[in-house]
Amino acid sequence: MRGLLELVRIIVIFAFLGTLLGFIPHGIYSTIGIDTDKYGWLYMLGIFIFVFVLYRNKLQFSGWYKGKGREKLPKGLSKTLIITAIVLLISPPILHFFFS
Template sequence: MKGKERNGIRTLLELVRIIFIFFIIGGILGYFLEFVYVEMGIDTENYGWLVFFAIFLLIFVLYRNKLQFSGWYKGVGRKKLPKIVSQILLVSAVFLLILPAILSVLVK
């Protein structure tokens, strides 16, 4: 294969890998969190979208800081997020995970 064809295939494989990572890790984490929230009596129907965004942020930080370096794509632009950005995103994700509990108590 030529260099450009090989890079195109590697990029496609990495995109498929990213999709699987988000679906598998996101699905497992979402299922676990829904179970925890239901056991705590938190309304998952109205606040599930907050948990979705929190999981998305967590997986995004995980991918950018760790998983992208073990994939098929070897091109340019592969670097970790700046530390402050990672911290802001992680704190935001934790806040979004706690917010459904706070909102369900306030609404009741």
């Protein structure tokens, strides 16, 4: 039962934080004239990578599941994923500049 509750918690966290954090770049990019329909998937992928790192390193330890497999991501992988998320977040303006 705890595993099912944790799965529902993960879905809610990803949906809530993904939506909430997705409004920020969408608003900024729409304001400066970037086509968010064409490049929106890039920054959303970056946001979901960031939320994944946040969940694995912080949020999983405050949930209902207390079984095996609860460990942080290795520091090198966390840094790589965060850098990838940042690159994905800033790539829509760059791509818009080069391909428009």
